[in-house]
Amino acid sequence: MILFERELGGLLHLRSPGRVRHDGFDHITLHLLLSGDLTGGPFGAGHRLQAGEIMVVDTRRPHWTRVTRARLITVQLAREVVEASISDLESVHGLVLPGSAAGLLADFIVSLVRRADDLPGVAVERAAATAAELLGLGLSVATAAPLARLLSTEASQPLRRTRAEAYIDAHLADPNLDSAAVAAGIGASRSSLYAVFADEGGIARFIQRRRLERLRAALRRPHDGRTVAALAHAHGFDDESRFNRAFRAAFGIPPGQYRTAMRQAREDRSGGGPPDAVLVRWTSELY
Incomplete structure (x- = not known):
């Protein structure tokens, strides 16, 4: 798991099919917008994020991102870690979790950033698995599965x-x-x-x-x-x-x-x- 908080401005990032083939990156990336203006998604589509929303990106597929000025946290998760919690990754590329569905995952990501320097390696591995599980939960909530059915007390x-x-x-x-x-x-x-x-x-x-x-x-x-x-x-x-x-x-x-x-x-x-x-x-x- 790679985790970093950053502030960006005046950026246009294009991940073309050629670039995808060239670098061979194979992660599921999460962009949590904390503040500012970020728009992106698969080629031919796009979504302007609101603060608290999370965009899901599959690095094996082309996508683009435009940032006017934004503060965000980016998380990169190994594909196999995410596949353990989400069986169908083909449908997640470019999806945006609204605040109502992203809350648990967003809070966990923010907490990870605050504690990153104190986490031993084994905790980082478990944190990655937890993030993947919370992503799966967020996707379920976003598709209207009642939270009460997903989690027991x-x-x-x-x-x-x-x-x-x-x-x-x-x-x-x-x-x-x-x-x-x-x-x-x-x-x-x-x-x-x-x-x-x-x-x-x-x-x-x-x-x-x-x-x-x-x-x-x-x-x-x-x-x-x-x-x-x-x-x-x-x-x-x-x-x-x-x-x-x-x-x-x-x-x-x-x-x-x-x-x-x-x-x-x-x-x-x-x-x-x-x-x-x-x-x-x-x-x-x-x-």
Whole structure:
């Protein structure tokens, strides 16, 4: 699976029959439009995408794309991975999943982009299979198969969890983010969210832990010059004292001291020092 987010402008891409024969590419490509203007499809046809829609392209067949200015995420999936979930790939080339059918897949793709740097190889392989399954589900929804018939309540929970996590990641800076906001944002009930986040101690606890993890990662970045207070605000904490207490409870050290320890560990690359210093240094070098 190849995954990348990009911004394009003033682009006309023509994948002619000759080019198809020449390069031998054999993938199923998904274009998720985040914003802007993108039009494309098979030769002789075309569709202007709306934000949130996904275009499906078979690279073994000719197609064209015109971008005035757009921000999009492109996913390339191996044909055999997609064939495991969708038996008839001949009919998918140039299809566009509207937002109502693309939602689960779009949320999953956005979440993958945010987590790509932390995924081990085996997780990437499983993520590709999941993306193919969600594509199949989206195609079924787009052809009017009722979602309730496609997913049992139990089977839908992992997908609901994926959508909820993607929504949370996209709105961490909002201090008003809570279970009601997430439920409304993904079209789920609050009780269903409580069920899928029960192992986390509830959705509120999950949101706080996610904020703390993201903020801790920001404190490790050597070139992020924002103050601790500014970082706390940027990650949805509207009370600095409450944030300081939460950070210390989670990681055993105040945020300012943690940032200082990371900075000192980077500056000292001798590899010596007491065990605690070596551990801090090793942790800092991971980022």
